[in-house]
Amino acid sequence: MIKDYNINQNLSVNFNNAIGFLNGIQFNYPEAISFLAGQPDEDYFNIEANMLQFNKFVEYRLVNSEKTRLQVINAIGQYNKTAGIINDILVKYVHKDYNITVDENEVLVTVGAQEAFAIIVSTICNIDEDIILVENPGYVGLSSFAKIYDYSIKGIAIDEQGINLEALEKTLISSNEGDKKVKLVYVIPDHQNPSGVSMPTENRLKLLALAEQYNFLIVEDSVYNNFSYEEAQLPTLKSLDTSNRVIYVGSFSKSLFPGLRIGFILSDQIIENSNGENIPLIQEMTKVKSQTTNNTPSITQAILGGILVDLDFSLRAYNTEKLKSYKNKLQLMLSCLDEYVGNKTWSENIFWTKPKGGFFIKMKLPFTIDKNEVIKCAKEYNVLFCPMSFFYLDDGGTNELRLTFSNVAPKAIRQGVKNLSNYLKNQIEQSKH
Numbered sequence: 001m002i003k004d005y006n007i008n009q010n011l012s013v014n015f016n017n018a019i020g021f022l023n024g025i026q027f028n029y030p031e032a033i034s035f036l037a038g039q040p041d042e043d044y045f046n047i048e049a050n051m052l053q054f055n056k057f058v059e060y061r062l063v064n065s066e067k068t069r070l071q072v073i074n075a076i077g078q079y080n081k082t083a084g085i086i087n088d089i090l091v092k093y094v095h096k097d098y099n100i101t102v103d104e105n106e107v108l109v110t111v112g113a114q115e116a117f118a119i120i121v122s123t124i125c126n127i128d129e130d131i132i133l134v135e136n137p138g139y140v141g142l143s144s145f146a147k148i149y150d151y152s153i154k155g156i157a158i159d160e161q162g163i164n165l166e167a168l169e170k171t172l173i174s175s176n177e178g179d180k181k182v183k184l185v186y187v188i189p190d191h192q193n194p195s196g197v198s199m200p201t202e203n204r205l206k207l208l209a210l211a212e213q214y215n216f217l218i219v220e221d222s223v224y225n226n227f228s229y230e231e232a233q234l235p236t237l238k239s240l241d242t243s244n245r246v247i248y249v250g251s252f253s254k255s256l257f258p259g260l261r262i263g264f265i266l267s268d269q270i271i272e273n274s275n276g277e278n279i280p281l282i283q284e285m286t287k288v289k290s291q292t293t294n295n296t297p298s299i300t301q302a303i304l305g306g307i308l309v310d311l312d313f314s315l316r317a318y319n320t321e322k323l324k325s326y327k328n329k330l331q332l333m334l335s336c337l338d339e340y341v342g343n344k345t346w347s348e349n350i351f352w353t354k355p356k357g358g359f360f361i362k363m364k365l366p367f368t369i370d371k372n373e374v375i376k377c378a379k380e381y382n383v384l385f386c387p388m389s390f391f392y393l394d395d396g397g398t399n400e401l402r403l404t405f406s407n408v409a410p411k412a413i414r415q416g417v418k419n420l421s422n423y424l425k426n427q428i429e430q431s432k433h
Helices: 009-028 047-051 054-062 069-077 087-098 112-124 140-148 165-176 201-214 281-290 298-310 320-340 371-381 410-431
Strands: 107-110 130-136 152-159 181-187 217-221 246-251 263-266 270-272 278-280 360-364 400-404
Touching: 009 371, 047 298, 054 069, 054 298, 069 298, 087 107, 087 246, 087 298, 107 112, 107 281, 112 140, 112 181, 112 217, 112 246, 112 263, 112 281, 130 140, 130 165, 140 152, 152 165, 165 181, 165 201, 181 201, 201 217, 270 281, 278 281, 320 360, 320 410, 371 410
Parallel strands: 130 152, 130 181, 181 217, 217 246
Antiparallel strands: 107 263, 246 263, 270 278, 360 400
16 A cells, blocks of 8 residues: 555545546446436437548648648648647638637647646646636536646536626626636536526627626637527627637537547637737647647547538538437427426426526436435436536535436437436435335
8 A cells, every 4th residue: 555645635526526426327337227428319420421531631631732642641640730630621610600710820629628628727827826717507627627736716606597697797806806816717608518508698798798897718618509409509609709808619529429539729819928928829728738638639630620521611401400309309308307207296396497408407306416316316216317516616506416318219218207207206205204
């Protein structure tokens, strides 16, 4: 045994209690119907056909090139640009699908969104001087990284319209009066994970105004922007940004498949370095990436590049049937909740959201939910759910759970909700004795 060997306790707490537990329990109970993870539907991956789009990328690069086909292919297999090799393609993609205009030199291709968050925080924030504000509850990717490395982080409550702007401004004022100042605010404006709420356009504009007034940058996690089922897609913060306040993080894990492990950062900010020189922020982020993963795998970049070229730089039409399927699954789950849980004598204190997009339904219960209850439900009722408490910075969400339907077959959704209702009913009845 190694004695007197200290580790970062934040690392142990954050990952053992949340991400590690959630990943592990699905493997421990493989037969259980899982409403646990926000995974995309595997029926729409189309991986074999997409792999062949590598050739489409090669053909695209051969146009107006003096290189041979073999030279282009070998160049893809070589160490490559840290910033990425498909930046020009991503510029066309974000313009067509999200109305965002950037230059290819303002793009950094990353290993998924998680690396993007790590790069942004470690490039911009000073542990001794800066504060990061996040939605509470919110996705744990950025907040967990910040906690592990001891960055100052505070949670801002959300409501039915996303991050509460009044609470945000109060925190900005009180925080900025101290030794540390708010440097970053992280938000998921569309169908937020885990609550499912979206920020109205009016609030997006107010958030941008606050960023200008209080001099902070916004990290926009746009993973669910194009997963709206009942309403028009809302404009991204980045497309509304006229003051270069938004750092945009995109990913293809939901729109294509997670195995690509490709995300990207859009950053058009100019900053002053230690020598008093004005330089692009994206250059500093690229330096950080060069010391972590060197460059995002060029093979998967080429596959993604070929997919986007083949689809004329847009995934909207490609994902039409997938969106219809997700919408049908959401409606089915809500219908099953009404059938098996709603309007029962035992369920009068159970409530759930009815989102208009995204992958998540939040349920409020009259009893406490923790890891032990997840295990009990898996063992005895063959269904998995996610405690909302995992997404809070404080002690919130102890009587809430999150359900996801995206990668669950319709038949399994019905059986899973039925199993869940039996668990809920028995828990409530036992609490009365």
